[in-house]
Amino acid sequence: MSRPERWIRLRGKPRGPRAFRRDLAETAPGLGAGDLTALLAADGDEILGWGLYHPSSQVAWRELRRGPEPPDEEWVRAAARAAAERRRRSPEIDERLCRVVHAEGDDLPALVVDRYGDLLAVELFSTAALPLARLALPELHEALGTRHHRLALDAAAARAEGEAAWVETSPGCPELVQVEEDGIRFEIDLRRGHKTGFFLDQRENRARLRRQVAAVEEAEVLDVCCYSGGFALAAAAAGAAAVTAVDLDEEALAMARRNANLNRSRSIRFVQADAFGYLRTLAANGRSFDFVVLDPPKFVPSRRERERGLARYHDLNKLALPLVRPGGLLLTCSCSGLLSALEFQERVRQAARRAGRTARLERLTGAGPDHPVRLDFPEGAYLKALWLRIT
Numbered sequence: 001m002s003r004p005e006r007w008i009r010l011r012g013k014p015r016g017p018r019a020f021r022r023d024l025a026e027t028a029p030g031l032g033a034g035d036l037t038a039l040l041a042a043d044g045d046e047i048l049g050w051g052l053y054h055p056s057s058q059v060a061w062r063e064l065r066r067g068p069e070p071p072d073e074e075w076v077r078a079a080a081r082a083a084a085e086r087r088r089r090s091p092e093i094d095e096r097l098c099r100v101v102h103a104e105g106d107d108l109p110a111l112v113v114d115r116y117g118d119l120l121a122v123e124l125f126s127t128a129a130l131p132l133a134r135l136a137l138p139e140l141h142e143a144l145g146t147r148h149h150r151l152a153l154d155a156a157a158a159r160a161e162g163e164a165a166w167v168e169t170s171p172g173c174p175e176l177v178q179v180e181e182d183g184i185r186f187e188i189d190l191r192r193g194h195k196t197g198f199f200l201d202q203r204e205n206r207a208r209l210r211r212q213v214a215a216v217e218e219a220e221v222l223d224v225c226c227y228s229g230g231f232a233l234a235a236a237a238a239g240a241a242a243v244t245a246v247d248l249d250e251e252a253l254a255m256a257r258r259n260a261n262l263n264r265s266r267s268i269r270f271v272q273a274d275a276f277g278y279l280r281t282l283a284a285n286g287r288s289f290d291f292v293v294l295d296p297p298k299f300v301p302s303r304r305e306r307e308r309g310l311a312r313y314h315d316l317n318k319l320a321l322p323l324v325r326p327g328g329l330l331l332t333c334s335c336s337g338l339l340s341a342l343e344f345q346e347r348v349r350q351a352a353r354r355a356g357r358t359a360r361l362e363r364l365t366g367a368g369p370d371h372p373v374r375l376d377f378p379e380g381a382y383l384k385a386l387w388l389r390i391t
């Protein structure tokens with residue numbers, strides 16, 4: 001078989017649908033951002049797959065199609081249609097409020113698409129994925145009957161690739177959309193919001209917390225890193241007596257307050273503070289809660305920041321554990337894809353030991369089925385939620 005014009009060669013064995021720069025032995029000259037490039041085996045010219053290359057990203061190559069056949073535009077369109085169809089067929093997914101494309105999990109690497117009613121919020125994790133988005137969007141609109149989209153390059157990805165972050169919208173695309181999750185109304189602020197605007201990945205966990213809170217009389221709940229109020233509103237809807245919701249970001253809190261007003265939730269107290277300092281203050285004041293939720297941002301965004309991030313998970317959990325009443329529940333989450341569930345669990349175990357509390361794992365959950373994970377890409381299961389009974 002003759003070697004294609006654009007190729008890169010692996011150093012060792014293939015490992016899932018990505019090749020990092022350090023995994024490459026050789027690259028063809030002149031490869032540019034987004035070039036459709038063949039991945040060659042370490043020995044010989046066997047084509048293992050075709051993917052998108054980026055010259056300055058640490059993820060040098062992202063697989064589109066496995067094997068020797070290159071994907072064409074119709075292949076990409078078909079992948080987008082298949083992703084939409086999987087959501088439409090699932091009895092567990094709310095078709096109007098779900099993740100429609102989950103990057104590698106839907107064979108469309110570095111591309112995430114969330115649906116909020118008539119609108120698709122698109123996030124690119126590499127500029128290499130822009131041509132995919134351009135091909136996928138018309139297919140998704142057609143398949144789902146959606147009208148608007150907002151396309152943005154993730155700020156961290158932009159920095160890593162030496163680009164400026166940018167946003168592009170369909171004509172007349174609204175900046176605010178209202179959605180309903182589990183009977184709770186949320187206004188999503190696409191301009192000021194984080195990521196695509198709303199954390200759809202916690203949908204099932206919010207519903208589960210709601211059921212748990214409903215089973216406890218006069219429950220007191222603490223939602224740490226509350227963003228637009230997801231867990232706090234779920235707890236209030238379950239009839240919690242008092243909910244305290246804290247976030248560092250004033251704009252996120254403004255969204256959360258608006259959402260509380262939309263739902264006429266009167267039991268939530270919002271606090272703008274750094275979680276670490278605020279948890280210390282609560283402990284100093286002798287406060288305790290039946291439920292504590294920790295949903296911090298990604299503390300391990302890269303391999304380089306692993307130890308620092310692990311220490312932050314440890315410290316946050318160590319500060320939260322003393323605030324949980326005996327028999328109460330700590331829902332502690334990590335959205336760091338580079339950390340396995342076991343590694344996260346181990347840090348929380350150490351935190352519980354340091355805090356002098358016993359933590360029993362009742363359940364380990366993640367995102368819902370609209371966030372499918374390829375087994376050869378376990379990083380796709382980035383969200384880990386430990387449901388811990390504390391004594």
Ligand SMILES: C[S@@+](CC[C@H](N)C(=O)[O-])C[C@H]1O[C@@H](n2cnc3c(N)ncnc32)[C@H](O)[C@@H]1O
Nearest residue numbers: 199225226227230247248249274275295296297
């Ligand atoms: C993953 S989001 C939480 C999503 C939320 N639980 C939901 O259901 O929508 C993480 C939040 O942590 C907040 N945050 C980041 N660092 C923080 C800190 N040091 N203290 C408090 N909040 C922080 C961010 O502003 C962001 O709103």
